[in-house]
Amino acid sequence: MSAPIDPGISDVDAAEKGQQQAAILASALPFLRRYAGDTIVVKYGGHAMGVDHLSNAFGRDIALLKLVGINPIVVHGGGPQINAMLKQLNIQSTFIDGLRVTDQSMIDVIEMVLSGSVNKQVANLINRAGALAVGISGKDGSLLQARKLVRTVKDPDSGQERELNLGFVGEPTKIDPRVLYSLLGSGLIPVIAPVGVGEHGETYNINADTAAGAIAGSVNASRLLMLTDVAGVLDENGVLIPELTANEARRRIADGSISGGMIPKVETCLAAVRAGAKAAVILDGRVPHACLLELFTRAGSGTLIKAE
């Protein structure tokens, strides 16, 4: 009998461990069959990006999905990275309902951070894990077409509607998915920065959740996974809500128990399932291998928002 490779592990232990690993792999079979050939859009959040062991696990998850015959498309954020760059440049920014008010002095910086450093870092994470990812901006191939987002609020005193000026914040008007199909058809993984292009070639800053939802709808993704820095949507006592209907989501946004950055996330999930995605999940990006846990185990996690 040959000696075990690791002197600390006996042959019996190694065989047992091998059996366990094989059983785990085999238990993924029904899930692999369910998603084979499907397109899955993953929103990779700014906060979930900052930690090395989590981002390496994310890169490996996406590479693994591709290598088992699923088509992942990654849309990334970069809010914290934009904050850091604006701070270095002494530019203040404010948020309204989770959206960064974006003036002329910021839009070039935001485009540089999102389409430049962050986009390439995310693609590189996946490439290092053994699959081939290509980083593009939403402007490439006119993928993410947009117009200025108009938000109105009711003035509490007069009761009249008034327009908020969010500057160069865009909302998607049309997705041209040809560049995505071209990359997917060549066995590549698209990694998209949430920067949109207007009718006259102008650049728009699009919330990454919103961009991911619009893209998921346009390619009829079977799942939209939104990785973030909390367990999912929490109720007023901080307890995870495992499943959310459209009505309950709207009620919770109106009563303020869903606020800030969670608003675009939930609105996006609702819009994505309305537009054709079969389900959307808000997931805890602080958990290593959150994507694999969600797709390949019965445990699942986070908050599921389903088509009604």
Ligand SMILES: Nc1ncnc2c1ncn2[C@@H]1O[C@H](COP(=O)(O)OP(=O)(O)O)[C@@H](O)[C@H]1O
């Ligand atoms: N009901 C809620 N459940 C969970 N998080 C919420 C809720 N309401 C507001 N939030 C806030 O939304 C944040 C997630 O949004 P955001 O910071 O934009 O995430 P990301 O950077 O991952 O896109 C949470 O960290 C939390 O502070």
Ligand SMILES: CC(=O)N[C@@H](CCC(=O)OP(=O)(O)O)C(=O)O
């Ligand atoms: C309009 C708007 O708010 N755009 C976002 C784009 C990046 C983003 O959404 O990043 P996270 O997913 O990391 O939050 C911003 O400027 O921060």
